Amino acid sequence: MPAAPSAAARPDRRHEVALAARDTVGVGMGYLPLGAAFGVLLATSGLAWWWAPVFSVLIYAGSMEFLAIGLVTGGVGLAQVAATTFFVNFRHVFYGLSFPLLKIRSALGRLYGVHALTDEAYALLATKPQQGLTGTRVLATQVICHLYWLTGSTAGALLGARLGLDAEGLGFALTALFVVLTIDAFRAAPDLPTLLVALACAALALVVAPGSMLVIALTAFVLVLIARFALGTRRRAAPAATGEHHLATAPAEPGTRPVRDGGARPREDQDA
Known part of the structure; x- marks a missing residue:
């Protein structure tokens, strides 16, 4: 049996989490105000503030969460909700082709990795060298991004419910975030x-x-x-x-005859 890797050979989990935290700073700068905009919109649409963390944990798909507010408050049927969700999140089918999900070893971790596969997590992880990427770093990146969104949406819902804030114009944070992620991805792999x-x-x-x-x-x-x-x-x-x-x-050298494998052998009838 092969020997188990030594403690020095194993990747330091705390170091991997620290790397993930560093990588997700830019995402957090976009997720916090955008999540707050979602929370404010949810609160001003007549839903209780606690629906924000529920949506953020169970749905966790930025654009779909914004649409879900109108679908829930408008009493839309399940068939239309399913069709809308399919078309809005159809891009995730392509993300799965190159997302490093197999780096995660546990089945539960992979299930969460599929659930937390957002545009930003994909942009951060799919462009990194796969040989140096670990399951800990993949999961930590997704968990930290999720926490950013959960924090922003809950804070926005609480503020929107108490202060009557307006979310107009804050939605542009999503577009700005995508632009920054595209530039970073191009710099990493021009x-x-x-x-x-x-x-x-x-x-x-x-x-x-x-x-x-x-x-x-x-x-x-x-x-x-x-x-x-x-x-x-x-x-x-x-x-x-x-x-x-x-x-x-290729033509054979004088005094030889060609064979099918490309080599040549001397003629048997040649004495000198």
Whole structure:
């Protein structure tokens, strides 16, 4: 049996949590005011303040939580709620393709990792070198982001219920946060062609179907990436196949005869 890793070889959990806390500072600066805006909107919509932590724990999907206020207060049926949730969070299907969920070893931790897979957590973790990423850091990043949102939404709901605050204009914090995360992701892994393809897909979807822009843009982007990967694989395979072909058909040296494996052997009927 292989020996268990020594204490020195194991990653320090406190160090991993500290790294996650450092990574999530920027997310917290966006989550706290945006969560507060959600809490204020919830309180001013007639719901009790304690619905804010309930929504933040059970739903935990920023844009969907904002929509859920109108769905709950408007008495919308379950079928419409399910359809709305599917289209709003459809992008998470693509996130799962490259999110480092397998770094988490426990089944319970993976279930939480799926639940807490937000845009910001994905942007923070999917761009980091996978060989140095641990399950502790992945979970800590998601838990800290969740706590930021929970704190902001609960505080906003309490303030909105007591002071009658207005949430108008605070929703722009989400857009600003996405812009900052995109810049950080590009700095970590500069890839101008991919960025331009993403912008082109978004612009095209916005023109073709503004109401379903996100679903169409992400679908088109994934299809382009698959085609680009297949084309790159074919181009890399072509030189190797060409080289093998040249080797198999290369002319033999004088006094030898060619064989199928590309080598040559002396003629049996040649004495000198």
